[in-house]
Amino acid sequence: MTLKKNEAKKPFDASTVILVRSHPKESIQVLLVRRHQNQSFMPDVYVFPGGKLEKDDCDPDLEKLAPGSSKEDLCQKLGESDLFLSKSLGFYFAAIRETYEEVGILPGLAKKNEQISGLELLLQTDPAKYRTQLHSGFISFKDLALKHNLKFNFELLLPYSRWITPIEKPVRFDTIFFIAKLSDNQKASHDRIELTESLWISPSEALKRHQAKNLPLMPPTFKTLLELAEYNCVDHLMKSLNSSRIPIILPELFNSAKKQLAIFPNDPEYSLQNYKIPFYSGDISRLINKNGAWQAKSGPL
Numbered sequence: 001m002t003l004k005k006n007e008a009k010k011p012f013d014a015s016t017v018i019l020v021r022s023h024p025k026e027s028i029q030v031l032l033v034r035r036h037q038n039q040s041f042m043p044d045v046y047v048f049p050g051g052k053l054e055k056d057d058c059d060p061d062l063e064k065l066a067p068g069s070s071k072e073d074l075c076q077k078l079g080e081s082d083l084f085l086s087k088s089l090g091f092y093f094a095a096i097r098e099t100y101e102e103v104g105i106l107p108g109l110a111k112k113n114e115q116i117s118g119l120e121l122l123l124q125t126d127p128a129k130y131r132t133q134l135h136s137g138f139i140s141f142k143d144l145a146l147k148h149n150l151k152f153n154f155e156l157l158l159p160y161s162r163w164i165t166p167i168e169k170p171v172r173f174d175t176i177f178f179i180a181k182l183s184d185n186q187k188a189s190h191d192r193i194e195l196t197e198s199l200w201i202s203p204s205e206a207l208k209r210h211q212a213k214n215l216p217l218m219p220p221t222f223k224t225l226l227e228l229a230e231y232n233c234v235d236h237l238m239k240s241l242n243s244s245r246i247p248i249i250l251p252e253l254f255n256s257a258k259k260q261l262a263i264f265p266n267d268p269e270y271s272l273q274n275y276k277i278p279f280y281s282g283d284i285s286r287l288i289n290k291n292g293a294w295q296a297k298s299g300p301l
Contacts, residue, residue, distance in 0.1 A: 008167035011174040013087060015095035016050030017107050018160060018224065020234050021182040026202035027232040030225070031182075032215075033102060033190055034197040045216045046197075046206075048224075049105075051098040052173065056142040058090035065145055066092070069154045077159050078176060079246050091176045092154055097141040099180075101134050103188040103198055107180035108157035109150065131191055156180060158241040163220045164250040177224065179241060181234055203229035213292050219251060219262045222287065222294045250275045260289040269300050 019031040032046040056062075063069075066089065074088035084091065092108070100106050133139040144150075160179045165172035190198035201209075203225040209215035210222065217225070231237040252270060254261040265275045267285035279285055284296045 009170060009172050011165055011172035012052040013091070013094075014050060014052040014173040014175040015091050015098060016048045016175050016177045017095045017099045017157075018048050018177060018179045018228070019099070019103075019105065019107065019182050019188070020179060020228075020237065021200065022234045023200075023202070026205070028228065028234050028237065029200045029202050030206070030228060031103065031188055032199055032201060032206060032221075033195045036194055036196050045218055045221075047218065047221055048177070049099045049102040050095065050175065051102075053087065053090050053094040054097075056140055057094040057097060058087055059142055061146065062093055062142060063089060065150055066152045066154055074154065079159070079162065079248070092152070092157060092178075093141075095157060095176070095178050096152065100141065101131055101191065102195055103190050104131060105182070105186045105188055106150070106152075107178070108152045108154055109183060109186075110153045110156075135191070135193060158238065159246045160241060161224070161246050162248045164248065166251050166253045168253060175220075176246075177220070179238070181238060211293050216292070217294065219287050219294065220249070223249075223264075223284065223296070226284065226296055247277070248275060258290070262287040262289075262294075267299065 021029050021031075023029045031049070033049055034046050035044060069089070069092075071085055071088045074092065075084050078084055078088060078091065080088075096107055130139065130144055134141060134144070157178050157180050159176055161177045162175065163177065164174050188198050188200070190196075206215060206217075206225050207222075207229060210217050228237070231240075247265075249264055250272060252263045252272065254263070263270050263286045264284070265272070265277045266279045266283055268279050270276050270285075279299065282298055285299055286297045287294045288297055289295075
């Protein structure tokens, strides 16, 4: 039986961070992490760090840590006029918190802040020091941030896209994907609880390994890597996002005995009118998975 749209599970709000860095041989690299095979959602696949919003992420006390970032301005950057008004800061702080909890990096950390020099040193020498306390609930990220008087510049954390889990899925997320450039003084260290591996890799190499079936990916990660592979410079990538309106992508999924199909809102055969956008010849509008590897296609078969 086909699930009707009004019967779909309400998605959880979530944030994901695409960490990028320059590399002398590959121009651009991204950080991918592998989820533990025992995870209930997307087990044993490579993703970008992230997770769902928590109540503290929207706490008004955190606003003082992001001076100059109003909720209204952030809503506009996220592509919403008022839907996310009460949560706009929350999406940013969830992105920061989840990335720190999972890989020990604080994206968007203000670069010129003398008060956090001690924490900057800690991020270089022991990025996971507070992570165990965060996982155990002994300390909250809000408490940690306020204790160290962290300051964040959200201009360093740029919205890239918004993905909504297909309506057929029993667990759904409405996720903002951010892009952040890795600061020189930070290094990644995965948590070894939810994650079993982390690696810096060029988008093209990640796609190559996926086609060889030794780097499993889900459609949002695969499509994002396809897009990032078009850039040969981190600075050009970051500049391209300043004036871009982030797309909203709610795929339609179809399964048969031989293949899986993910259709995007720009596909001529996409049926959810509220999310549909124009199709232009040559644009990627669907993915086909045959024997464990996704392939990008333009338009209907």
